[in-house]
Amino acid sequence: MAAEDVITLTGYVKTYDSQLGRNVGVANVLIQYQKANLELAFAVTGGDGQFTVQTSIPMSQTNDYEWMVQHLILQFGGNYYHTIPWRVTTENSTAAITMSVGANFPVGRWSLYYPYPEIIIPDTRQLGSIWRAANYFYYQQNDFPRNSPSGGTRIIANDFSGGRTNGSFGFPSCNINIYNNGHSDSNVIGTTLHELGHLTHYSNNTITFTRTHDLLRESFADYSGWSLGEKYYVSYGWKQPGGLITTTNPSPYREDVDITACADQDWRSTRAPDYGWYSPLFIDLTDDVNQHAFFRDPEYRYFLNENIANVPSSLIWEVITTSTDWTQCRQKLSQRLVPTYCTSTQLEAYLVNFDEWFDDFGHIVL
Ligand SMILES: [Zn+2]
Secondary structure, X not given: OOOEEEEEEEEEEEEEEOOOOEEXXXXXXXXXXXXXXXXXXXEEOOOOOEEEEEEEEEOOOOOOOOOOEEEEEEEEEOOOOOOOOEEEEOOOOOOEEEEEEEEEEEHHHHHHHOOOOEEEXXXXXXXXXXXXXXXXHHHHOOOOOOOOOOOOEEEEEEOOOOOOOOEXXXXXXXXXXXXXXXXXXXXXXXXXXXXXXXXXXXXXXXXXXXXXXXXXXXXXXXXXXXXXXXXXXXXXXXXXXXXXXXXXXXXXXXXXXXXXXXOOOOOEOOOOOOOOOEOOOXXXXXXXXXXXXXXXXXXXXXXXXXXXOOOOHHHHHHHHHHOOOHHHHHHHHHHHHOOOOOOHHHHHHHHHHHHHHHHHHOOOOO
């Protein structure tokens, strides 16, 4: 027997997705293969979460298992292995989260009996969902540019529920906070894509972003969370149940199947005493839902009557990056939507609700 032997470990890093009801592979996770804290090799997981670690290790003369105690370390971002534009940290640390798996695990035994191990990322900080959302945002979606600050962004996976907020984006730090409120994975992915929507908007033009009305900002971020989040799940075979909602098919109500929790169909308040910072402004231009057909309170004007759909994301991006207030936004929408996507009568019927909202509340400035 040679004094050294090459050993190959092949496996998958996966995470359980509660929406899909199965484990899915997680890409771009660093696997470090260690012995007594000394790195022997590393690899990065591919799109399906698969990794292959190959290294030369000394072989025991007497027992292949006893002293070849090795560790696999999973690392979520950082500058160590390649330049992904984000890292996921805990609230008390700026270092990328690492977790040790297979600690004190005899490699010989693994290679003999577990040739294709599945490492399931623990769900404690909803880390797998956050990581998948960032992967999707930066490497798979192409709906709008993926801007990020030069140093990348820090996504903080908070360990406990702090109240109503599920996520936040801070500037100029560009830190994103995601709070573990026990929501479904699709909700966490929607929230993360919402915050990444803020990040790319901010990074596109920091000055313009800070001047943009909060309702426009939040409406774009919810568009990001909803459109990208549902697209992500469609790529895994998920289908929007229930079909088109019309006057004769009023149910299921869209909120029942809003897997990302970003598909606003009315004005939604955030922080008291301010109201209505989230709106369906951009979602309604894209989706096929006319919530006016099934609203619960016929007097509630904010369940808008609109028959506009399929406005492309490139146009939404153009509007949000060239408008800071309602006047500019309104003008841009009528210039670009009529007549390709709707008539001016249809657009006016939609926008009049926003006119009223801005008359009532638009004076509130953060
Ligand atoms: Zn937001």
